[in-house]
Amino acid sequence: MKVTIDGITIDVPKGTTILQAARMIGPEVAPPTMCYYSSLKTSGGYCRTCIVKVTQGSAANPNPMPKPVASCRTEVMDGMVVENVTNNDVLEARKGVVEFLLINHPLDCPVCDQAGECHLQDLGYEHGLATTRYEFPRREFDKIDIGKYIKLHMTRCILCYRCVKVADQLTDKRVHGVIHRGDAAEISTYIENVIENDFSGNVIDVCPVGALTDKTFRFKTRVWFTKPVEASRECKKCTGRVRLWYKGDEILRVTGRKDQWGEVEDFICNECRFEKKKTSDWKIEGPTNVNRHSVISQNHYNNLNELKLQVLKQQKALGFIQIDKRP
């Protein structure tokens, strides 16, 4: 099926969503997501950050869709024309969505362990207002310990339901869900029932904000002072492919390997995540390639080659150097 997103046409199989098609084209046109997670079934459809405008429903029915649609939950039709960053209305609407997401959000990034790798920060930076119009007290909750490794800071939660899907799909006994609805909704472990499943630690990785955080890493350092490296080990429960975050010689935390969309490649088990914090436990594969625009790349020079290429490209564009002048 042919679909055109921001003027770029791509052929995709039936059943693909607009979001997946946009991701196939590349990060320039892919809408941001807060709740969709490709490896979790039925995720998406809660946050509305991924809205796009469909200016032509399909080749058979060229009428536009009346309202912006959530691209993570809308399948493409043959001949569909979609506008994301090229449509000002979409950007305006997304700004509104961000404002709603931030209404009850404390924005206490300076004390939040997620800062530096937080999707809400990126979203707010790109689409948000510099000030707030909200003058009422924001809702606040006490922090809750979920088991001995995870801390839930409900105040920062944006109710994306990703952790609920993890609890549902990765662990056998679900003890974690959303109670109440609307303004009063909150994530709960059903009377602080301890999550003790082997894969419960993955809720930390899927949480797009700093609501679910690693207690073994709590306040240890800021992520941009750590050095990520890829490592692996033989593990009976999971693939053992992880990312280690070093400060000096010390492993401060272990996470899954996140791809360019911020989604982990493999879900890892709690043993790998919380109990293997010695270099001798791991086989190091090499430094993580950190995006140059991420604050985590500050003072890390492992992507030097990429950097050189970029500089070269820029210089070429400016006409500083000419390549291939020789016959």
Next chain:
Amino acid sequence: MQLTNRKVVVSHKELSFAERMYLPAVAKGMAITLSHLFKKSPTIDYPKKTRPMSATYRGRHVLKRDENGAERCVACGMCAVACPAEAITIVAAERKKGEEHLYREEKYASSFEINMLRCIFCGLCEDACPKEAIFLTDRLVDAEFEREDFIYGKEKLVEKIDKRIDITKRQTQAVLDFKKIPGLRHNTLFDPKKQVKH
């Protein structure tokens, strides 16, 4: 290219008799020296007197306390990552129950060090701070005998509770206006009574 017109062409003429006596030259020199006795001195009598300094002079840092005397810094590390000289090292810790009067927020810097030998007094740390915790001041960094003494820890950086450092002149109108926006958590002191519970 001629930059100034103070160029003098050196000549090696034979000295005349009067010149060889040197006395006129000595007298001329003495006259210049003596004349300075009656001129206004370009130096000042430091440390009894000091030169006027701009209120926004970028000198020795201060870590501020808030209205209640609690430390404002939350060890977010923004200053350390902004610092081009990599002069700042911070270790964070979690505030315990009963320490609310000491630290303004749930996280604080248990150790905060600035290496004054590395610091270039650019003021980027002050710009980066989201908590109005670190400011440069018009005080000078003292001379020391040992290099270690230039690594200022919290005991030298945090202002004394009874000897506050005035930084009001460093804040621009934009900052002062920003602080008037109601509902910004940044501006309000933590008050457990006002907390909304669900």
